[in-house]
Amino acid sequence: MLSQPHTNAPGRIARIRRGAAFLLGLACLLVLAALIGLTCVDVIARYAFNSPVTGAYELTEILLATLIFLALPLTTAAGEHIEVELLDGMKSSILKRLGTMAAAICTIGVFAVIALEMADHAGKLARRGRVTDSLEIPLSLVGWLGAVSFGLSALAALYFFTKRFREKA
Template identity: 70%
Template sequence: MTNEINKTAPGRIASIRRGATWLLGFACLLVLAGLIGLTCVDVIARYVFNSPVKGAYELTQLMLASLIFLALPLTTAAGEHVEVELMDGLKSRFLKQFGAVAAGVATVAVFALLATELADHAEKLMRRGRVTDSLAIPLYLIGWLGAVSFAISAIAAFFWSLKRFRAKA
């Protein structure tokens, strides 16, 4: 029974990754389409009808933050962050592996720290009842989205680091 579970686990992990990638990508698409639509409607309403969309500035800020938080795990999982190869010229295999491990540990640690700090901040926003100025949208929603995003990114960075370590080995 354990061998059967071990054989199907990589397939399940791959399908979970594909599903999460599709879901996050689709959410990014919806937010980006909403952002474009809101901007177009606001510009037309502002210059043609002299009546801008109420709260468009707030909605734009919230949608941009959401877009960044939704795209962060996708960028991390694809290994597409900007990086500097400080030890690229080294010939020593040990030093290359050490650099890959150190970079991976640092990345996972920073993402995990940001996830916990954002979760703490979102909790404070929720307790204090903080909302946006004109539309009264609760700010803790963006905080929790960011916390979840960084937590997923920490997991993605862990697996990316393992893959990179094996490639440098």
């Protein structure tokens, strides 16, 4: 017996979004815990044993960049970026809607362009074999994470603004 294909795409997209949000949130939690743990161990080792953690500064820099890149799609999907509402005083709902649409297109476009530029830069870092000074961690990993993050943010912005227009329609 053949089963009918499911055509519940919005439900599937919502499940994927929730799953991605959970995984990104969990990754943010782990990175933040690693940052806290590293800082605590480094301070204790520095002052109690006069022996700081080797590469703690580099690791802190990389973990901070990682945290920001992991949180960016979550912030975008939640619509929690800072907004300046220049068209608030306008009476025309059509002009407000057009302004919101223009802002959405700009946001998605900027995120997409940054994702492409970061991917290009990460590729250059990988080809040149660029690594951190003391721990020799490949810098291209951070670049690729940033590229994926901005790509996901572009998709999250598209989802957020599509949902926003459906609710207002």
